[in-house]
Amino acid sequence: MADSPIYLDCHATTPIDQRVVEAMLPFFTKHFGNPSSLHHYGWTVEAAIKKSRATIANSINAKPEEIVFTSGATEANNLAIKGVAEAYFSYGKHIITVKTEHSAVLDPCHYLESLGFEVTYLPVEPDGLLSLSSLEKAIRPETILVSVMAANNEIGVLQPLKEIGALCQDHEILFHTDAAQAIGKVPLDVQELNIHLMSMTAHKVYGPKGIGALYVRRRQPRVNLAAQLHGGGHERGMRSGTLYPPQIVGFAQALTLAIAEMASEQERLNGLRSHLLTQLNQLPAIYLNGHPTQRLPGNLNVSIDNVDGQALLLGLQPVVALSSGSACSSASTAPSHVLKALGRSHQLAYASLRFGLGRFTTTSEIDTVAQAVVETVQALRAV
Numbered sequence: 204m205a206d207s208p209i210y211l212d213c214h215a216t217t218p219i220d221q222r223v224v225e226a227m228l229p230f231f232t233k234h235f236g237n238p239s240s241l242h243h244y245g246w247t248v249e250a251a252i253k254k255s256r257a258t259i260a261n262s263i264n265a266k267p268e269e270i271v272f273t274s275g276a277t278e279a280n281n282l283a284i285k286g287v288a289e290a291y292f293s294y295g296k297h298i299i300t301v302k303t304e305h306s307a308v309l310d311p312c313h314y315l316e317s318l319g320f321e322v323t324y325l326p327v328e329p330d331g332l333l334s335l336s337s338l339e340k341a342i343r344p345e346t347i348l349v350s351v352m353a354a355n356n357e358i359g360v361l362q363p364l365k366e367i368g369a370l371c372q373d374h375e376i377l378f379h380t381d382a383a384q385a386i387g388k389v390p391l392d393v394q395e396l397n398i399h400l401m402s403m404t405a406h407k408v409y410g411p412k413g414i415g416a417l418y419v420r421r422r423q424p425r426v427n428l429a430a431q432l433h434g435g436g437h438e439r440g441m442r443s444g445t446l447y448p449p450q451i452v453g454f455a456q457a458l459t460l461a462i463a464e465m466a467s468e469q470e471r472l473n474g475l476r477s478h479l480l481t482q483l484n485q486l487p488a489i490y491l492n493g494h495p496t497q498r499l500p501g502n503l504n505v506s507i508d509n510v511d512g513q514a515l516l517l518g519l520q521p522v523v524a525l526s527s528g529s530a531c532s533s534a535s536t537a538p539s540h541v542l543k544a545l546g547r548s549h550q551l552a553y554a555s556l557r558f559g560l561g562r563f564t565t566t567s568e569i570d571t572v573a574q575a576v577v578e579t580v581q582a583l584r585a586v
């Protein structure tokens with residue numbers, strides 16, 4: 204069998220770090236209790252969950268009681284957006300979000316529109332950043348929620364959370380951010396950024412799939428949420444269902460590692476990313492998508508002119524696993540809604556490559572991939 208292709212799709216998911224697996228293992232068989240049980244088996248697991256909850260809370264400068272475990276960021280986004288809509292509709296039925304959000308934010312918003320809410324989908328600048336003045340203009344007396352992602356999953360752009368948070372605070376509007384791509388990669392402090400709700404997931408940061416959390420602010424202001432899953436009243440009634448201890452312990456371990464290694468990883472990935480871009484720039488008519496510096500260190504997204512996007516991806520497949528656009532939209536044939544929002548033509552939105560570099564990416568892998576891209580593009584352009 205041929206070697207597996209090089210993995211450069213870290214925005215879709217990441218492999219679990221071996222150190223995370225080690226932390227999880229005892230919780231499958233030895234410590235298998237239900238954390239709600241009032242006996243030895245339950246207490247042991249409950250203690251581990253308590254510790255993990257505190258670790259996760261600390262990593263974003265929150266309190267342990269403000270962490271609500273979910274199955275991932277999709278569920279956290281649904282809980283935040285639908286939960287706020289249901290709890291606050293008597294104050295107003297207007298929500299503001301952005302065109303470049305993940306479908307796990309856009310689709311709950313579309314759903315709320317079908318229930319009679321009004322949603323403003325703000326455009327972005329050509330570099331992918333939200334303009335604060337357009338946000339401020341969109342705010343109405345009946346606006347109850349602003350939802351703007353921390354880091355984009357296609358172009359890696361980091362939105363100005365601090366300024367958005369300050370604006371929301373001035374207008375007394377709740378601020379939710381989808382931080383699925385940002386946690387463990389860039390510093391996030393919910394106090395400093397004035398965030399009220401924040402969605403997180405473990406599997407983009409070398410943790411297990413199927414676990415995430417929603418940060419829900421408890422003070423200044425105390426955020427009310429309508430539960431979307433009803434049952435035993437777990438997670439202070441906001442999300443019923445037996446907790447999944449191995450995943451929670453793994454999530455905490457993954458975040459601990461990511462935060463400890465954040466500064467050195469940022470530097471290493473920035474270096475690898477510019478090394479990749481320099482080599483790709485040998486090609487004429489290649490365009491960077493998204494802000495050149497205000498983006499995730501491991502993200503590079505380019506559009507390549509005069510080449511068929513599908514043929515390019517297909518040609519690269521034996522060498523490198525990457526995608527065009529997001530994992531969720533790449534199965535469909537529509538061009539990326541994010542690249543369209545940047546004003547890219549249909550053709551350039553199609554012929555785009557999203558490189559997601561990560562913890563295990565090496566310089567020699569980048570060299571191999573860069574060479575494969577250059578050669579494949581040259582071959583396709585020659586025909």
Ligand SMILES: *Cc1c(COP(=O)(O)O)cnc(C)c1O
Nearest residue numbers: 275276277305307356383384404
């Ligand atoms: C991956 C991702 C999600 C979905 O997270 P899951 O944990 O897979 O449900 C949501 N938002 C963004 C920005 C993402 O990158």
